[in-house]
Amino acid sequence: MNVFIIGTGLIGGSFALDLKQVMPKVKIFGIDAKEEHLQQALETGIIDAEANFSDLCNAELVYLAIPVDAAIKLLPEILELVPENCVVIDTGSTKEKICQLVADHPKRRNFLAAHPIAGTEFSGPSAAINGLFSKKTNIICEVEKTAFKLQEKALEIFHSVGMRIRYMDPASHDRHIAYVSHLSHISSFMLGKTVLEKEKNERDIFDLAGSGFASTVRLAKSSPAMWTPIFAQNKDNVLETLDEYISNLSHFRELLSKDNFEEVFSEMDKTNHIKSVLNGITENEPLKKLENGK
Amino acid sequence: MNVFIIGTGLIGGSFALDLKQVMPKVKIFGIDAKEEHLQQALETGIIDAEANFSDLCNAELVYLAIPVDAAIKLLPEILELVPENCVVIDTGSTKEKICQLVADHPKRRNFLAAHPIAGTEFSGPSAAINGLFSKKTNIICEVEKTAFKLQEKALEIFHSVGMRIRYMDPASHDRHIAYVSHLSHISSFMLGKTVLEKEKNERDIFDLAGSGFASTVRLAKSSPAMWTPIFAQNKDNVLETLDEYISNLSHFRELLSKDNFEEVFSEMDKTNHIKSVLNGITENEPLKKLENGK
Numbered sequence: 001m002n003v004f005i006i007g008t009g010l011i012g013g014s015f016a017l018d019l020k021q022v023m024p025k026v027k028i029f030g031i032d033a034k035e036e037h038l039q040q041a042l043e044t045g046i047i048d049a050e051a052n053f054s055d056l057c058n059a060e061l062v063y064l065a066i067p068v069d070a071a072i073k074l075l076p077e078i079l080e081l082v083p084e085n086c087v088v089i090d091t092g093s094t095k096e097k098i099c100q101l102v103a104d105h106p107k108r109r110n111f112l113a114a115h116p117i118a119g120t121e122f123s124g125p126s127a128a129i130n131g132l133f134s135k136k137t138n139i140i141c142e143v144e145k146t147a148f149k150l151q152e153k154a155l156e157i158f159h160s161v162g163m164r165i166r167y168m169d170p171a172s173h174d175r176h177i178a179y180v181s182h183l184s185h186i187s188s189f190m191l192g193k194t195v196l197e198k199e200k201n202e203r204d205i206f207d208l209a210g211s212g213f214a215s216t217v218r219l220a221k222s223s224p225a226m227w228t229p230i231f232a233q234n235k236d237n238v239l240e241t242l243d244e245y246i247s248n249l250s251h252f253r254e255l256l257s258k259d260n261f262e263e264v265f266s267e268m269d270k271t272n273h274i275k276s277v278l279n280g281i282t283e284n285e286p287l288k289k290l291e292n293g294k
Numbered sequence: 295m296n297v298f299i300i301g302t303g304l305i306g307g308s309f310a311l312d313l314k315q316v317m318p319k320v321k322i323f324g325i326d327a328k329e330e331h332l333q334q335a336l337e338t339g340i341i342d343a344e345a346n347f348s349d350l351c352n353a354e355l356v357y358l359a360i361p362v363d364a365a366i367k368l369l370p371e372i373l374e375l376v377p378e379n380c381v382v383i384d385t386g387s388t389k390e391k392i393c394q395l396v397a398d399h400p401k402r403r404n405f406l407a408a409h410p411i412a413g414t415e416f417s418g419p420s421a422a423i424n425g426l427f428s429k430k431t432n433i434i435c436e437v438e439k440t441a442f443k444l445q446e447k448a449l450e451i452f453h454s455v456g457m458r459i460r461y462m463d464p465a466s467h468d469r470h471i472a473y474v475s476h477l478s479h480i481s482s483f484m485l486g487k488t489v490l491e492k493e494k495n496e497r498d499i500f501d502l503a504g505s506g507f508a509s510t511v512r513l514a515k516s517s518p519a520m521w522t523p524i525f526a527q528n529k530d531n532v533l534e535t536l537d538e539y540i541s542n543l544s545h546f547r548e549l550l551s552k553d554n555f556e557e558v559f560s561e562m563d564k565t566n567h568i569k570s571v572l573n574g575i576t577e578n579e580p581l582k583k584l585e586n587g588k
Contacts, residue, residue: 117504119504121506139502164501179492180489180502184485184506184507186543189561189562191539194538195474196565196567196568207433208411209474209571215512216509216512218506219509220566225559227562231555241492242543244491246543248487253537256536268514268518268521271484272518274486278508
């Protein structure tokens with residue numbers, strides 16, 4: 001099978017590595033706006049050959065793993081270029097805009113809107129790792145709008161790399177993911193900003209910060225080029241989550257300033273319950289468990 | 295050496311486990327307000343025997359690892375009970391109040407104010423782990439107020455369990471730690487609250503949340519009984535950090551609402567720089583590195 005990875009970074013590169021494990025005969029072509037990424041991807045064996053858009057006529061599967069603003073610009077053209085038997089899978093963290101964009105595209109049935117809940121705070125081909133998708137959730141939107149044979153082809157591959165599938169409409173996806181992903185990134189970036197602004201002497205941060213701070217601020221290492229268009233495309237939902245977050249922080253601040261420690265305790269006690277929700281996630285993250293030293 | 299661990303939880307228990315490794319002849323006595331904790335600590339070999347305050351006359355080292363409100367209540371009495379050659383080390387996350395409290399205590403020179411930057415989000419004797427303190431920073435405040443012989447005794451032990459020492463005055467400690475620890479906990483608790491409130495159907499959180507969310511919200515699993523008195527004792531500093539954090543979040547919200555994506559990008563780009571600060575921390579956390587799959 002001829003697979004074209006457009007965007008050979010963390011997600012595209014990791015998908016290529018997994019495909020090679022489960023489909024030894026796969027031939028992987030790379031397309032990337034950055035020539036140095038293509039070179040890295042070639043050298044590390046992530047892709048077998050460089051390619052460009054004119055080669056897409058030979059594609060049987062296209063995996064689009066680029067920032068969501070670029071995805072929206074390129075998807076209509078990609079759909080026009082691929083043959084009838086080719087499925088084009090996107091991986092962006094926003095689904096409403098991209099689904100709206102191609103709703104009336106003559107090749108809509110060649111498109112599968114997906115969002116793998118997988119990644120790290122790193123980016124580029126050097127961040128690609130084997131097994132990134134194992135036991136991770138892959139959200140698929142508007143599955144009924146993809147040709148049945150192409151759904152089948154994509155699902156077989158998703159299953160073979162170990163993903164769990166969940167179907168959602170694009171609006172629900174964007175609303176939910178604003179809470180469990182987009183807001184986390186902003187909270188982490190602004191926490192990093194707050195501490196960096198205060199602690200001009202970085203040596204102090206280094207010495208006093210423990211693994212708790214490192215964990216909370218980890219997402220502030222993420223790529224602004226990837227995240228700015230996500231926030232732009234999901235602006236309304238993200239603003240709503242931010243308003244609620246700021247309101248909760250302000251309420252906590254008020255309780256503290258008024259010495260209402262009973263309520264301060266209660267606020268934390270009620271949220272402790274997140275343990276049971278998170279257990280499900282960490283169970284699927286064997287390396288996270290190690291982190292706790294258990 | 296007779297060591298008394300007051301509070302046989304994560305910190306006290308882990309310290310006992312490390313002491314047994316580096317001082318095979320140590321005899322460890324446990325004091326805990328919770329009888330079931332003492333039983334667990336005995337059964338798992340964390341302590342050799344239960345004890346109570348009247349036994350403190352035989353102590354050569356007391357390790358006080360209880361919530362900071364309880365520490366403040368008990369420290370003056372503990373100091374009165376211990377013999378001249380005994381060093382009493384506290385481990386609380388606030389240092390100003392406890393140092394003020396015993397400033398004029400006749401046995402001030404038996405006290406060493408310390409704060410090991412080590413821990414996990416878990417608590418109780420079952421959370422105690424070997425090697426928790428290895429390569430971690432131990433902040434010591436007002437070292438000059440501790441008897442020299444007792445400083446020496448404590449430092450030898452800190453070094454033997456692998457800790458790095460950093461000296462600070464209590465006010466600086468509380469101000470800095472508000473930024474790199476206390477604020478992280480509030481940001482994480484309120485993030486957890488925001489998501490839990492919205493997502494009444496928890497199955498949705500579980501399915502859509504990835505390791506990024508788990509990381510950012512990890513500290514929301516922490517013990518409210520431990521954290522409420524910390525926020526109370528460090529109220530002024532914590533309020534200041536919260537005000538700055540809320541202000542940064544509100545500013546980001548405004549940029550987003552006005553479609554100023556150039557500045558949204560810039561806000562994140564400037565904070566990305568936290569990578570270099572955090573590298574120092576993660577280097578000392580081999581298990582954190584694994585988490586990134588590298």
